[in-house]
Amino acid sequence: VGAGAIGGFYGGKLAQAGAHVSTVVRSDYQVVVSQGFRITSSLGDFTFRPERVLRSAAEADYRPDFILVATKVLPQVSTADLIRPAVGEGTTIVLIQNGIEIESSVAEAFPNNELISGLAFIAVSRSGPGRIHHQDFGRLTIGVYPTGTSDRARLLKGLLESVGVSCEITPDIAAARWEKLLWNAPFNPISVLAGAVDTREILSNEAATALVRKVMEDVCAIAASTGHELPESIIERYIENTAAMKPYKTSMLRDYEAKRPLEVEAMLGNAIRIAARTDVHVPHLQTLYALLKLSDEKNRSAGTPG
């Protein structure tokens, strides 16, 4: 569900591994029906022809073993509503989405279904209708929500690894989400707010690099307040690794430039609300959040200032 770049890529790899994969596609429906997804990838180019192409989960006349959700997490979209018509008794729900505390509403809506929560470490983008370009990386980190692992998680891992996609199972997916937010919380907002900059431009600027550290410290403080102490060395390691990789344009910047809504709430808003509950002061993160809220609102309205 939500077969954009991420959903199309992992769906395609699972199909390659022998799974029966159908997709729910909206915008590229016609082209996917007629020619499938054409995927250029560092793991080898391939075409992914879904078993069935649906416009919505309501069109599914069967109950799948897995429903993979790879939509953006936005306040105006209810993941539970999106998948409800297709969720059966034995369906495992797999969320491949960014953000913090994004699982709770789905877990509440389907208390008897297994819920696997996943994070994609991948550089992949939609390069045209039905076209996906997988630039780099691809690791999926998954865990059963709220904690633990399962046979279904191991099955997913096995399928993905059989076609060259690395997949890691963690017993503590919440910790993994904080670690990923540690990168996303500074780089995604800064890339948008500073006027379309890539990771290299951010880390070439002294003041901006200092800000990256401060925002990461804010995130570490919130994570620690929820019992997830991140390793001390992680901030410098993340900065060094980012400086070493080729300049990367964040997904939030891509969304901003395409005038798509930004995942401000899932990434920053939820973290800030947790900070308020646990009484942690996160002024740098708060400032990015406020600017991004305004920026997102402005970006999707037609007007320009007078």
Next chain:
Amino acid sequence: VGAGAIGGFYGGKLAQAGAHVSTVVRSDYQVVVSQGFRITSSLGDFTFRPERVLRSAAEADYRPDFILVATKVLPQVSTADLIRPAVGEGTTIVLIQNGIEIESSVAEAFPNNELISGLAFIAVSRSGPGRIHHQDFGRLTIGVYPTGTSDRARLLKGLLESVGVSCEITPDIAAARWEKLLWNAPFNPISVLAGAVDTREILSNEAATALVRKVMEDVCAIAASTGHELPESIIERYIENTAAMKPYKTSMLRDYEAKRPLEVEAMLGNAIRIAARTDVHVPHLQTLYALLKLSDEKNRSAGTPG
């Protein structure tokens, strides 16, 4: 010196009052020589034909009573170097510029000259070559640097008020600079960083309005640490007044859109350096500063992210 919108307007009004006003103009030199400044103004339209039009202060073969400086305050421009050739024994230097602690380098360079520091509360912009549009307001607040008043300050006030421009003399111009920064520090950066928003758009967004308050609190804390306690009610009053005025596009946003350098250091950098000296924690201001440094750098470079 620096006869842009501000310099051209006040210079023109002083000429109207009977002063002999010459101007140093660079970009619009030819048009100003041939037809002067054409100024549309809520105080009445007028044409300002400077006594002499110079390309630089070095062309002045006399030593004026006053040198008004209305340039932007940028790290790469030394105000002292700019005016040095024209500064005589009896010359009073008048700075009409934004920012904090912008006077010290000029005071050090000309220790025997009177230095008047001024702030313009005016909505005025260059509407074309040699053309200035005075939209609203116009009050000048001046004071002798570092404190006090003088006959020359009173003379300036008298001239301006004789042609309808209100001019206020303050014995504590540093306090007035902190008060002006209180407005500039949130609204100027936010207008740029959130993707070209005006004052109304900022104050229509709840998160952004909360940020305005936080940045103002940071500025109040720095001002207080230097002995300038701002009145408690000032933050709410500034926000209410700004909400009540018609939507305003900040000068920093205009500069950004014209790809001109931003006064990041004069406005935010100097304030943050004072905060570091007085050990005041200003994380919201610091975040705006870092984003603006990067934004300004990016805006003036040719490249776009890959």
